Amino acid sequence: MELRHLRYFIAVAEELHITRAAERLGMQQPPLSQQIxxxxxxxxVQLFLRKARGVELTDAGRAFLEEARATLKHLDRAFETTRRASRGEQGRLCVGVTSTTPFHPLVPRAIRAFREACPMVSLTLEECLSNESVDRLRNEQMDVAFIRANSGDGHGLVVTFLLEELMVVALPSAHILAQSKPETTVSLERLASETFILYGPPGTGMYDSTIAACQAAGFSPRIGNLGASTQLAPRITSTLSLVGAGLGITFVPWSLQRMNMEGVAYRAIKGPIRPKATLKLASRRGDQSAVVKQFINFVRKEAKDFAAR
Amino acid sequence: MELRHLRYFIAVAEELHITRAAERLGMQQPPLSQQIxxxxxxxxVQLFLRKARGVELTDAGRAFLEEARATLKHLDRAFETTRRASRGEQGRLCVGVTSTTPFHPLVPRAIRAFREACPMVSLTLEECLSNESVDRLRNEQMDVAFIRANSGDGHGLVVTFLLEELMVVALPSAHILAQSKPETTVSLERLASETFILYGPPGTGMYDSTIAACQAAGFSPRIGNLGASTQLAPRITSTLSLVGAGLGITFVPWSLQRMNMEGVAYRAIKGPIRPKATLKLASRRGDQSAVVKQFINFVRKEAKDFAAR
DNA sequence: AAAATTCATATCTAATGGATATGGCAATGG
DNA sequence: CCATTGCCATATCCATTAGATATGAATTTT
Structure with a gap:
């Protein structure tokens, strides 16, 4: 049985007239009779009753007509679905974010744009540390990830630079520096004697860049010993909670300022070398998935908007 | 696109290996590569990624695999449905009955047996006078009908005799004849002076046989003038209600005795010529419907059981 | 570096889908 | 009632194409 047969059958069943059906199918009557x-x-199963003037459907024929039509329709849908999938408008996508990346407008904008363009893609977000994301990308537990660390490049992954933003210092609002007007800036050197709270293990996120910035300013930051607390929940929110509790200060990306936490104040940093945070997008090298490609396109597009400024 | 293509695609998608898939399909590798x-x-749409060691599915390929499988399954179901339909196990069937036929056990038995054998057939029953059923059969508003009249044979219909049953007389329970023991029989002649209530117009059901029986017994029955009442609702129940009300007597088929109506008594008829009611089955001559054929088979089977007695 | 694995390409053969010609049968119409 | 017409079936032939064979190219394994 081939699809041709279904098409032929449907034509005949609709015309109830083999000759006319053959005409409609652009063929001659005898071969059509044969195929039927x-x-x-x-x-x-007898599908038609041959009458002197045309043919008519048997019960079985009527049943088959319905089913044959449904089958062809099903197949059409199959094609449509497949094409959508090939255009990356259908499928699954798991996006990794860190705890800080969603605060930069690029991230929600890109995600929103993608969702609108490809509503048939089932999208999941997963919050991980940058290095965890990298692992999950390799294990194919994740398809793309917004990361801040430099780690992960090579080894089967591609990491594209998206943008760079300045860091600001997050202070307890009781801190002397937080008493000044919000617009006042703070020099790095002024922070040399402060206790720093850093989130995540070395190599992750902004740990390294914080240290680097301080060292460029001529001092090594004093890292607050938080015991095991750096292990558990190394999320930006918990770090800022510690800042709010007065245990120390930390650097956070500019975009984090929109997070108004009780007892935390932000101040811009002045000076020749100001610490910066980068936002990057990681994915598997050579990932053929159209969905992934599509998503990356949307992120790049958004990144271009921010680069223009 | 042909079904062959779907089958080939599925094989390759399952093996992820063209050569092996070709083997499984009982063909060589090159033509399979071609068809893919x-x-x-x-x-x-790219469905496979050709790798050095086999092939792998793209997103689109995965989507198509699912759909292609579903399509084939759909088609299988189509075949199954069609075959069922051809065996008369699927479809629609409208059965006509008169108001008296359901009382004979043959009718419910045949219907029940058919229902059990062909549960996929949607069955409707319609209660009509015999002559109405005949019309409806001709208009294809009905497929088979249990009738009692002789009408309808020929003219594109086939009427098969099922069985014959004796008639009994239905009397008001106040009637003198109803005062005797239930087993007592009544001779036709004894009823010569009674008023008869007949249901339906002449030619319908037992109208004719009642008249005929009386005439054979040497008298013409006196027909009660019921005004317009013979026109509306010429159902057996209303006739018996009239009997119960004492307006007259009537003959009903033996099987009607199971209907215990308030104020109505039944007595068997004795004598050399006893009125009989026949039960027949009518259908369209040359109706090809397997469902109808199937139903008729079941009815015949039941009829044989009764004929045996 | 050689061998093996696997898919792609090129060419050829054979199966079969479809065309042409014709026959048979029933309905239609003088 | 016979001739005509309309349609489907059968028989034969041709052309397309699915599939076979042989070979090449690329990569992986040994």
């Missing part, structure tokens, strides 16, 4: 017979033979 | 390419070309 072939179907009946294969199904071992 | 043809599909991709026709869909204008």
């Amino acid at each position: 017979k072939t179907i009946e033979l294969e199904l071992d | 390419k043809t599909i991709e070309l026709e869909l204008d």
Whole structure:
């Protein structure tokens, strides 16, 4: 049985007239008669009653007509679905974010744009540390990830630079520096004697860049010993909670300022070398998934908007 | 696109290996490669990624695999449905009954047996006078009908005799004849002076046989003038209600005795010529419907049981 | 570096889908 | 009632194309 047979059968069943059906199918009557017979033979079911003036459907024929139509329709849908999938408008996508990346407008904008363009893609977000994301990308537990660390490049992954933003210092609002007007800036050197709270293990996120910035300013930051607390929940929110509790200060990306936490104040940093945070996008090298490609396109587009400024 | 393509695609998608898939399909590798390419070309979608060691599915390929499988399954179901329909196990059937026929056990038995054998057939029953059923059969508003009249034979219908049953007389329970023991029989002649209530117009049901029986017994029955009441609702129940109300007597088929109506008593009839009611089955001559044929078979089977007695 | 694995390409063969010609049968119409 | 017409079936032939064979190219394994 081939699709041709279904098409032929439907034509005849609709015309109830083999000759006319053949015409409609752009073929001659005899081969069409043959093929119809072939179907009946294969199904071992009489589908038509040959009458002197045309043919008519048997009960079985009527049943088959309905089903055959449905089958063809099903197939059409199959094609449509497949094409959508190939255009990356359908499928699954798991996006990794860190705890700080969603605060930069690029991230929600890109995600929103993608969702609108590809509503058939089922999208999941997963919050991980940058290095965790990298692992998950390799294990194919994740398809793309917004990361801040430099780690992960090479080894089967591609990391594209998206943008760079200045860091600001987050202070307890009781801190002397937080008493000044919000617009006042703070020099790095002024922070040399402060206790720093850093989130995540070395190599992750902004740990390194914080240290680097301080060292460029001529001092090594004093890291607050938080015991095991750096292990558990190394999320930006918990770090800022510690800042709010007065245990120390930390640097956060500019975009984090929109997070108004009780007892935390932000101040811009002045000076020749100001610490910066980068936002990057990681994915598997050579990932053929159209969905992933599509998503990356949307992120790049958004990144371009921010680069323009 | 042909079903062959779907089958080939599925084989390759399952093996992820063209050579092995070709083996499984009982063909050589090159033509399979070709056909796969043809599909991709026709869909204008890359379904596989050719790797050094086998192939792998793209997102689109995965989507198509699911759909292609579903399509084939759909088609299988289509075949199954069609075959069922051809065996008369599926479809629609409208059965006509008169108001008296359901009382004979043959009718419910046949219907029940058919229902059990062909549960996929949607069955409707319609209660009509015999002559109405005949009309409806001709208009294809009905497929088979249990009737009692002789009418309808010929003119494109076939009427098969099922069985014959004796008639009994239905009397008001206040009637003198009803005062005797239930087993007592009544001779026809004894009823010569009674008023008869007949249901339905002449030619319908037992109208004719009642008259005929009386005439054979040497008298013409006195027909009660019921005004317009014979026109409306010529159902057996209303006739018996009239009997119960004492307006007259009537003959009903033996099987009607199971209907215990307030104020109505039944007595068997004795004598050389006893009125009889026949039960027949009518259908369209040459109706090809397997469902109808199937139903008729079941009815005949039941009829044989009764004929045996 | 050689061998093996696997898919792609090129060419050829054979199966079969479809065309042409014709026959048979029933309905239609003088 | 016979001739005509309309349609489907059968028989034969041709052309397309699915599939076979042989070979090449690329990569992986040994």
